[in-house]
Amino acid sequence: MTKPINRKNEILKVARNLFLTKDYDKATMGDIMDALEIAKGTIYHYFRSKEALFEAVIEDIVEENIKHMRTLVKNTPKNALEKIQLLVNAGNISQENEKILEQLHKPANDALHSRLLAATLMKQAPLYAEIIQQGCAEGIFKTEVPLECAEFILSAIQFLTDMGIYPWTEQDLKRRMQAFPILIERLLQAPPGSFQFLV
Structure with missing residues (x-):
């Protein structure tokens, strides 16, 4: 089982790569969920919105x-x-x-x-x-x-x-x-x- 701090860092790493390659307006939380193969509840457990993830x-x-x-x-x-x-x-x-x-x-x-x-x-x-x-x-x-x-x-x-x-x-x-x-x-x-x- 992935530790919470590791999961959070994984999400941040994938999100950073996404925002570097795709316009913020076109990037979605679903893109990150698909890349990490995680459930919607998992990503929203750490970040309440795309804006919060972007800030992080x-x-x-x-x-x-x-x-x-x-x-x-x-x-x-x-x-x-x-x-x-x-x-x-x-x-x-x-x-x-x-x-x-x-x-x-x-x-x-x-x-x-x-x-x-x-x-x-x-x-x-x-x-x-x-x-x-x-x-x-x-x-x-x-x-x-x-x-x-x-x-x-x-x-x-x-x-x-x-x-x-x-x-x-x-x-x-x-x-x-x-x-x-x-x-x-x-x-x-x-x-x-x-x-x-x-x-």
């Missing part, structure tokens, strides 16, 4: 990415700036999950989109705060509030560059992206040019 898939993607980021930080002997650059590169989940994340930009999913952005921020901020604290010890940064700096920076970047939330023009987006390195350097009192890799 995205949360699973985010959690998987956070684990990867934690491993990077733990296993690299680099200085704080180099670690931040590693995290920024590792934090981009859109490339492998493009079709899934496209669904979040649909008006019907606005609330889910905002919740997941906020959840991602809350999981990433402590990682960045740890590195900012390291940077303070190394003399690269200077702040007494590393966690709040991390929250402020991440929320600004995530929300102000999200085309699903704000209908920026390419020029608007470029202007903001060019300003972020300067603003972050001032907030963390970092050497000029430290965050130009963001542009």
Whole structure:
């Protein structure tokens, strides 16, 4: 007999593959039941609706990415700036999950989109705060509030560059992206040019 946690993970894995290959609107719970050869009651025991399953898939993607980021930080002997650059590169989940994340930009999913952005921020901020604290010890940064700096920076970047939330023009987006390195350097009192890799 399959253990509940294993069954739930099986459903998530199949659903993730389904949402990566089929439009969300056309994907059905029946597709997943057929693929796993499970009864309707089984899938609805774990997920009350397709929307709930979709949300769980995205949360699973985010959690998987956070684990990867934690491993990077733990296993690299680099200085704080180099670690931040590693995290920024590792934090981009859109490339492998493009079709899934496209669904979040649909008006019907606005609330889910905002919740997941906020959840991602809350999981990433402590990682960045740890590195900012390291940077303070190394003399690269200077702040007494590393966690709040991390929250402020991440929320600004995530929300102000999200085309699903704000209908920026390419020029608007470029202007903001060019300003972020300067603003972050001032907030963390970092050497000029430290965050130009963001542009």
